[in-house]
Amino acid sequence: MNITAAEFIISAPGPKQYPVEGYPEIAFAGRSNVGKSSLINTLTNRKGLAKTSSRPGKTQLLNFYLINKSLYFVDLPGYGFARVSKETKSYWGKMIENYLKNREKLVAVVQLIDIRHAPSRDDITMHQWLKHYRIPTVLVLNKADKITRGKWAQHAKIIRQSLMPDPETPVVVFSAETRQGREELLGILDKMVKS
Ligand code: GDP
Numbered sequence: 001m002n003i004t005a006a007e008f009i010i011s012a013p014g015p016k017q018y019p020v021e022g023y024p025e026i027a028f029a030g031r032s033n034v035g036k037s038s039l040i041n042t043l044t045n046r047k048g049l050a051k052t053s054s055r056p057g058k059t060q061l062l063n064f065y066l067i068n069k070s071l072y073f074v075d076l077p078g079y080g081f082a083r084v085s086k087e088t089k090s091y092w093g094k095m096i097e098n099y100l101k102n103r104e105k106l107v108a109v110v111q112l113i114d115i116r117h118a119p120s121r122d123d124i125t126m127h128q129w130l131k132h133y134r135i136p137t138v139l140v141l142n143k144a145d146k147i148t149r150g151k152w153a154q155h156a157k158i159i160r161q162s163l164m165p166d167p168e169t170p171v172v173v174f175s176a177e178t179r180q181g182r183e184e185l186l187g188i189l190d191k192m193v194k195s
Contacts (some may be wrong), residue, residue, distance in 0.1 A: 001186040001193070002186075003044050003068060004068055005066075005067070005069055006044035006045075006046050006065055006066070006170050007063075007065065007066050008042065009012070009066050010063075011061040011064075012061060012062045012064060013061055014095070015058030015098070015099075018103075019064055019072060022105055023066075023070055023071055024070075024072070024106075025071070025072040025073075025103060025105050025106050026072070026074070026106075026111065026189055026192070027073075027099070027100075027103075027110070028075050028076060028109070029111050029112070029126055030048050030095070030111060030112030030126075031078055031092065031122060032079070033078065034078070034112045034143075035076055035112060035114075035143060036076075036090050036140075037050035037051055037075070038050075038176035039174065039176055039177070040075060042182055043182065043185065044070075044103070050063065050065070050075055055099040059106045060088070060091070061077065061179070062074055062075065062076060062077065062099065065086070069173055076099065079092060079122045080108045080120055080122035080123075090117065100130070100135060101133055106135060107176050107192050107194045108136045108137065108138060108171050108189065109130055109135050109136075109137050110138045110140055110189075111123075111130065111140065111186070112142050113140070113141045113163075113179060114141070114143050115142060115146070115147060115152065115156070115159070115173065116143060116144065117162055118162055119159055120157055123163070124162065124187060125167060127163045136157070137166075138185065138188055138192075139158055139169060139170070139171045140172050140181070140185065141155070142176065143157060143174070143175060143176075143177075144174060144175040144180055145175040145180070153156055156173065166194055170188050172184050172188065182190065
């Protein structure tokens with residue numbers, strides 16, 4: 001996939017504001033601070049397209065980015081922020097789950113996991129939803145620049161053992177810092193959109 005155009009369209013508080021053109025969508029899911037904004041900026045080659053280091057409260061919205069005038073990247077609200085109330089957490093959960101369950105043109109979800117750490121409870125729950133709703137998923141193990149290359153396989157193994165992804169789920173080692181994995185991920189997403 002060669003991204004030649006990328007523009008922010010809307011921060012949607014709920015389904016009423018989601019775009020209606022019916023373009024295919026690729027959603028990005030992960031804990032707050034895992035690097036979703038940085039991943040979207042790296043893929044699109046636009047430094048400030050997605051805002052990095054967003055605060056809780058601002059992140060309860062689904063952000064839609066129109067790619068090549070024919071596809072949406074959807075930044076889902078980051079989960080697992082310790083400082084928010086239980087009510088807010090359950091609202092986020094419902095919003096994400098409803099989106100995953102009901103969005104007809106959702107072709108794939110990119111789930112980000114920090115390669116340095118074992119998946120959190122929230123990471124595991126999210127992955128189970130994706131499996132349950134049979135949504136094609138790509139696991140992106142990011143911030144790879146923060147550990148030595150020699151440790152990638154070992155960390156990837158621990159993450160796989162915890163999440164137990166389906167065998168067809170691609171796993172991409174990624175870094176927004178070095179752009180490691182960018183071409184590989186774009187190639188995978190291209191195939192998923194076209195299939
Ligand atoms: P979001 O909350 O998931 O959108 O996360 P952000 O994209 O705002 O990133 C959170 C923090 O992690 C920021 O300080 C980023 O600069 C940093 N970060 C994101 N991706 C990477 C990466 O691949 N490598 C390194 N070293 N830092 C990263």
